[in-house]
Each structure stands twice: as C-alpha cells, then as structure tokens.
Amino acid sequence: MIALILxxxxxxxxxGGGFGQGLAFLLILATLxxxxxxxRADLLAPVAPGVLWLGALLASLLSLDRVFALDLEDGSLxxxxxxxxxxxxxxxxxxxxxxxxxxxxxxLAAPALGPLLSLPASALPWLALSLLLGTPALSFIGTxxxxxxxxLKRGSLLLSLLVLPLYxxxxxxxxxxxxxxxxxxxxxxxxxxxxxxxxxxxAVLPFATAAVLRVNLR
Amino acid sequence: MTLxxxxxxxRRGEAVVLRGVRLSVARGAALVLRGPNGAGKTTxxxxxxxxxxxxxxxxxxxxxxxxxxxxxxxxxxxxxxALRFWAAIFGGADVGPAVRAFDxxxxxxxxxxxxxxGQKRRAGLARxxxxxxxxxxxxxxxxxxxxxxxxRFAAAIRAHLAGGGSAIIATHVDLGLTDxxxxxxxxxxxxxxxxxxxxxxxxxx
Amino acid sequence: MxxxxxxxxxxxxxxxxGWSGAALPWAWTLATLLSATGLTWGLFFTPEDxxxxxxxxxIYVHVPSAFLAINAWMMMLVxxxxxxxxxxxxxxxxxxxxAPVGLVMTAVALATGAIWGKPMWGxxxxxxxxxxxxxxxxxxxxxxxxxxxxxxxxxxAADLTSILCLVGSVFALLSRYAAQFWxxxxxxxxxxxxxxxxxxxxxxxxPLVLTMAGFVALFVxxxxxxxxxxxxxxxxxxxxxKARLA
Numbered sequence: 001m002i003a004l005i006l007x008x009x010x011x012x013x014x015x016g017g018g019f020g021q022g023l024a025f026l027l028i029l030a031t032l033x034x035x036x037x038x039x040r041a042d043l044l045a046p047v048a049p050g051v052l053w054l055g056a057l058l059a060s061l062l063s064l065d066r067v068f069a070l071d072l073e074d075g076s077l078x079x080x081x082x083x084x085x086x087x088x089x090x091x092x093x094x095x096x097x098x099x100x101x102x103x104x105x106x107x108l109a110a111p112a113l114g115p116l117l118s119l120p121a122s123a124l125p126w127l128a129l130s131l132l133l134g135t136p137a138l139s140f141i142g143t144x145x146x147x148x149x150x151x152l153k154r155g156s157l158l159l160s161l162l163v164l165p166l167y168x169x170x171x172x173x174x175x176x177x178x179x180x181x182x183x184x185x186x187x188x189x190x191x192x193x194x195x196x197x198x199x200x201x202x203a204v205l206p207f208a209t210a211a212v213l214r215v216n217l218r
Numbered sequence: 219m220t221l222x223x224x225x226x227x228x229r230r231g232e233a234v235v236l237r238g239v240r241l242s243v244a245r246g247a248a249l250v251l252r253g254p255n256g257a258g259k260t261t262x263x264x265x266x267x268x269x270x271x272x273x274x275x276x277x278x279x280x281x282x283x284x285x286x287x288x289x290x291x292x293x294x295x296x297x298x299x300a301l302r303f304w305a306a307i308f309g310g311a312d313v314g315p316a317v318r319a320f321d322x323x324x325x326x327x328x329x330x331x332x333x334x335x336g337q338k339r340r341a342g343l344a345r346x347x348x349x350x351x352x353x354x355x356x357x358x359x360x361x362x363x364x365x366x367x368x369x370r371f372a373a374a375i376r377a378h379l380a381g382g383g384s385a386i387i388a389t390h391v392d393l394g395l396t397d398x399x400x401x402x403x404x405x406x407x408x409x410x411x412x413x414x415x416x417x418x419x420x421x422x423x
Numbered sequence: 424m425x426x427x428x429x430x431x432x433x434x435x436x437x438x439x440x441g442w443s444g445a446a447l448p449w450a451w452t453l454a455t456l457l458s459a460t461g462l463t464w465g466l467f468f469t470p471e472d473x474x475x476x477x478x479x480x481x482i483y484v485h486v487p488s489a490f491l492a493i494n495a496w497m498m499m500l501v502x503x504x505x506x507x508x509x510x511x512x513x514x515x516x517x518x519x520x521x522a523p524v525g526l527v528m529t530a531v532a533l534a535t536g537a538i539w540g541k542p543m544w545g546x547x548x549x550x551x552x553x554x555x556x557x558x559x560x561x562x563x564x565x566x567x568x569x570x571x572x573x574x575x576x577x578x579x580a581a582d583l584t585s586i587l588c589l590v591g592s593v594f595a596l597l598s599r600y601a602a603q604f605w606x607x608x609x610x611x612x613x614x615x616x617x618x619x620x621x622x623x624x625x626x627x628x629x630p631l632v633l634t635m636a637g638f639v640a641l642f643v644x645x646x647x648x649x650x651x652x653x654x655x656x657x658x659x660x661x662x663x664x665k666a667r668l669a
Contacts, residue, residue, distance in 0.1 A: 002306075003303055003306035004303075004307065007292075007299075011292055011295065014295070015294050074291065075286050075287070076290040078286055079304070082268060082279060082282070082284050083308055083349075084308060144590065148586075149570075149573075155573070158566075158570065158573050162570060164562070165559060165562040165566055165598070166590070166591065168559055168594070168601060169594060169601045173604075193601075193604075211586055216583070217269055217270075232577065232661065232664060233664060417436055418657050420436065421437045
C-alpha cells in the first residue's frame, strides 16, 4: 500500500498534472471571483471562505477521473486486483495519494489566496484548519465515485453528477467552520462534524470503493 | 499437481461462454490454450486469475500470476521503478532474477515511454517472476514480439518450468515448448443458455 | 401452484409477473378512485384556511408528492439491500423502476412548493432547510438514474447503483442535517404527524389522507408497471444476445 502511494506521488510529480493543475485552478478562481463580483472588500470578505472552499472542492473533482482510469487503461488495475493487496487497501492508498496530491497542497495554498479575496488575516488559520479537516473526505468520496465510473466511456460528467451531491455535507460544515472562524462565532459543532464526516469516510468508504471496483473489473 | 480445475463455468459480461471446463497443469508443465478469437481464452484466463468470478467451480487465484494484453507499465516511470513497485506489491521479492530472466539490465533506467513495444512486453512479463507465484497465466504473450524476443521469451518460460513452475498460455505462436499439452477451448463452448444465465427466462414467455 | 413457502417466493420472476399482472388493474383503480375523490373533496368541498386562504389547497398535491419523494427513496434503499443480500433480480429492477417516479415526485413537490411559496412567503424559492433538502434529494435521484443509464451490463448496473443508493442514503441524511444546521427555516412543521398537537384540522385532514393513499396506490401501480417493463426488456435483451451468439 505504501508502495502504491509512493508510486502515485511519483507519477503525479513526473506527469506534472497532480500538484500543479489544482493549485493553478484555485488561483484562477480566486482571481476571477473579484473580477466578476467587484473589488469591494465588504462584498468579497464574507463570501471568501465559501468561494475558496468551492474552489478546493472543484479542484479536487478535476483530478478524480484519473484516479483509476489510467490504471485500468494500462492494465495496472487488473494486476493490482490479482495481487495480495486487498482491493480495500488499493482504494485506501488511491484516496490517500489523491489527497496528498490535491487536498494537502490546496490546504496549504488556500490561506495564501485569502488576501486576494479580502479575507482578514485572523481568518486564515481557520480556513486552513477547515480544509485540513474536510479535504480528506473529498478525496475518499471522490475515489468512491471514480471507482463507480471507472469502466465507463465519457464517465467524467457522470462522475461530477454522482460525486458533487455526496460532497454537500463536507462543504456545508467545512465552509461553515471557516466562516465562523472568520467572524469569531462558536465553532465547536462544525469542527466536530467536519472531523466526524472525514473520519467516517476514511473508515467506511474504502470498503464501498473496493466493492464497486470488483464489480467493474469482472 | 500445481493447478487443477473441474466443471468450471465462466461468464463474459452477461453471457456464460464456457461451461464444464476441466483442465490441469502439473509442476514443470505448460498448457497451451487454442481456439478461434472469441472462443473464451481470455475469459478463461481472467476467471482463473480471480478477476471474473466463476459461475460455478473453484479457482485458486492466489497461486496464479496473470499477464493480460496490457503491460501495466507507466510511461513516466523507469523499468527499474516499475519492477521494484510490483515486487513491493507482491511481497518484496528481489528484482534481480526477473531482470536477468528477461535481459532487462540495460533498460533499468529507461522510462517506459522510451521503450519499443517488444521491450515493454518483456518488462511487463518480468513482473511474473516477481510475483513468486507458480502458475503463470499468459494472454497472447508474444504479441508485438519479434522472432528474437519470442525465442528469449520461450527460454524464460522454460526456465520457469524447469524451476518447478507451470504456465497456461493462450497463444497462436509455436513457442517450442516440447512437453506442452494443448487444450482446445472451443470444446467447452456454452450451448443454449439456461435459467442461471437469464434470471427472467421463465418470467416472460 | 404450490403453496407459498415464504414471502421471497413473490420475488421469483415468474411468480412476480403473475401476481403483479393481477394486481395492476386493482392498483390503477384504487389510485384513480382515491386520488379523484380526495382531490375533488379537497379542492372543491373544503373551506378556505383562515390564514392561508385559497392557496392552501395546493397541499393536496404538495404533501402527497413530498411524502412519496422521500418514501420512494426508502423503497429503493430497501430494494437495493435485498438485491445485495439475496440477489433477487426483481428487487434490483424494482429499485430501478421506482427511481424516475421518485424523481418526478420530488420535482412536483418542489414545483408546487414554489407556487405555494410565492403567495405565502412572497418568494418562489428560499434556501430553507426543507426546500434545500428536497433539492439535494433531487440531485441524488438524478445521479442514481444517470448511473443506471450509463452502465450496459445489467447485473453490474444493479450492483453499482445499489451501492450508490446505500452510500447516497447516508450522505442524503447527513445533507439534511447539514441543511438544518446551516439555515433557519421558513417552512412550517410537518402537516401530518401522529403525535403533534398542532395537526391541521380534520376538515383538511380527511381529503388529504385520501389523496395520499391515492398517490401511494399510483406509486405502486407505476412501479409495478415499470418493473414489468424492465423485466420484459431484460428478457428481450438476453434473447437478442442469445440470437447474436448462436
């Protein structure tokens, strides 16, 4: 499993797609929003946590269709399925690698983009914390969706249709945590729920992903 | 006996294509699957590998190493990295013997994107050695190999057999394996579908 | 015909085609009678609400469709579980058959809610928890239906959609809670419940119960009809497959 994570990281670095594109996407989004909404800080600041969260969510979605599709194409997925590593382990490793290549860099970069959207400095740690807690859930849910659609041609639109509704609770609690952090409201509830959803996803979804992978490989 | 199955039925998609398959390979022996395209050679191999669950009968995928049409190589990784990765996945064997068996020494630091089709095939097949599993399931292993490489490949198979392994090979090429048995897959072709294939056979007249 | 040994025999495709064919006319009759009576009574023979006026009458469509929107998903969840555990093919197809009906019911609930919302709250749409939950439910239905349509192999489609339904149910529930947490609502509490003191008065209640029963019968009829259609399509599909192979 560690070997699989390391391989995926190495591929992400070599292929150039993994780290770079998601971050570039978030940067573009953070640039376009003020251009669309107007430069007034009193308009931007309240929506900034939500916008950055939405950006992270979409950036995470962008790279999902590659999670299993490339491995299916070149036969690696067949080989992995016949290996001693259980399918649940493959699902876990794939989701972990996806988070390390998208969720983690987004978590680190989003606070740097906060000032572009007039987000006060005091809100930045909360934004980072909410993304740190929430983005792993996005990767695990997304990996499940990628497993569901892996055998399908033109599956990427369907993938968004399946995955985005599943993202809703994570988005609501994550963005709420960032917003409450920014305005100094009590934030124990969204904090606990964000963490809870992520832990639940990590614990349960690899089994669902493994089940759908087995169906799609047979 | 390294691998023996009886009364195995295999499905491809929704259709049961093979029924009542019986085959066995002994230690050091090879079994060559013959049959026209679509006879179910690939289906049989995928079932034996545990990728497609059999409709009936038992398989032993934990003793089988499967190599399909694709080589499982990543264009961005070097051959050495790929082999070490698969070795780690299959329990951390030393890559040395595999490299020697398929003469991959000069290619270890080359990325798969730079390899010729034949070199890729060799690198893909070298993975079989790394699995440490006795029964190799090979689906058209000589596709895209030239005569030299076919000879080299046949030698690697013979070495595997001499070491007590066995192989089930779907191929149209004569690999020069002296004591290989041939099995015509066509004889197991599933005839008319029964209730088990079509759950609604009796529901609608 | 042998005596029925267990309830699962009803899921045998042959038996299912038998009893569902016999039950369909009854379901249609019941659906027509109950809905027509309930709607006529509700729309023409009930007084106007002292607060909501004439517009209250939309509850005779709104409440039953909202009720079915949720319960169709519940039925799909149960059918999916039965398919995953017991591998009854009819069950998988019944879940498939129910999804578009649930989707339409959700759309009807949303549309009638919006039409009702305009005179009541002065807006067609507000991000109220209940409204948001229904919108989210609509998205879940869309994804489920789209997944069924995208996969060619029927058994694989049944497996994948069942797992999606299971996972989706958990997330739909979480989303509902999230929506509640995220906004305080305009929507009044449930109009019908067994323990609430504040039930709507009996004048409205009887026709409403009739229309709800009528909608349930309509749902049953539609699901039976669609399941039978799917069974025939499966049969046709495998016959043509067999013809191709032969």
